[in-house]
Amino acid sequence: MKKRYFTGKVQFLMYIFCFIITKGQVGINTTTPDPSSILDINSTSKGVLIPRMTTSERNSILNPATGLLVYDNQLNKFLGYDGTQWTLDVFSGSKWGITGNAGTNPTTDFIGTTDNVGLSFRANNVEAMTISSDGRASLAGGNINNPRLLVGRSNPATSVPSIMSVVENDTGDSYPVNMITANVAGGRVRGNYAFASSTTTAASGTSSAGIILSNSNSPIIGPSLVFYTGGHPTNMNSTAQEAMIIGGTNRNVYIGYSSFNTATLTLPNAKLNVTGGDIYLNSIGSGVIMTSPNGSCFKVGIDNTGVLQTTSITCP
Known part of the structure; x- marks a missing residue:
């Protein structure tokens, strides 16, 4: 038995040796290795x-x-x-390395998709940014305690802006919108562009002044543009820092008024409304210009004794 086994092994090795000499190839589990290969291994249950x-x-x-x-x-x-x-x-040879790449061509090399599918970026396995198949970029993800987007100043020695948006308009085009904010819920503040005194307070969401779109429940002014200063409002309905309002319905200007009043509160309906303070004209010779029923213009001022004077002037 051992002799026959040894003989069988010799015959097998001689077959392989002769096959290699005559064919220049090796086939394992196949008697017909592919002509283009030097080694052809055939298996459906094991690998190399x-x-x-x-x-x-x-x-x-x-x-x-x-x-x-x-x-x-x-x-x-x-x-x-x-x-x-x-x-x-x-x-x-076309992989993107995690330590950088060289010799790339921006016309042919890119990170993205070639089919009609968007692209997703993750951090800590949580989606942070997506680019849809139509090119719309979205910053999203889980709840975080920092700004989702931080843009540093381009050059502190110049006035070059950190962010620039370009709009091309021709006659008949729709009204351009460079940036827009919206409140998807039903709160009073529908949008806010705020200013902070430092990067620390900015990162924490604490402003010193700002501009908001207020969904006022006052029927006379409606949704209004509100300017606030002197600190960050304490909550959604706080009006303590509000300085000026431009009514969204009547487009009147209100100084010293609150943009969030009960629906029964009646506000004045003049183009300029002031409460809680005075109007001070400091320039000598200045006054209030009014138009008469016949279209003539008169400037109302005072003399050195405080007596009102009316002067006919050319309408501005």
């Missing part, structure tokens, strides 16, 4: 196991041949020698 080694062992290989392939079991990655260095770009 590349030499496995540590990073130190890989780096200790003397004079590695170009194209040499190993599996680094410390990095858990395949690496190949490109003639100069070990590289992870073994099976494709």
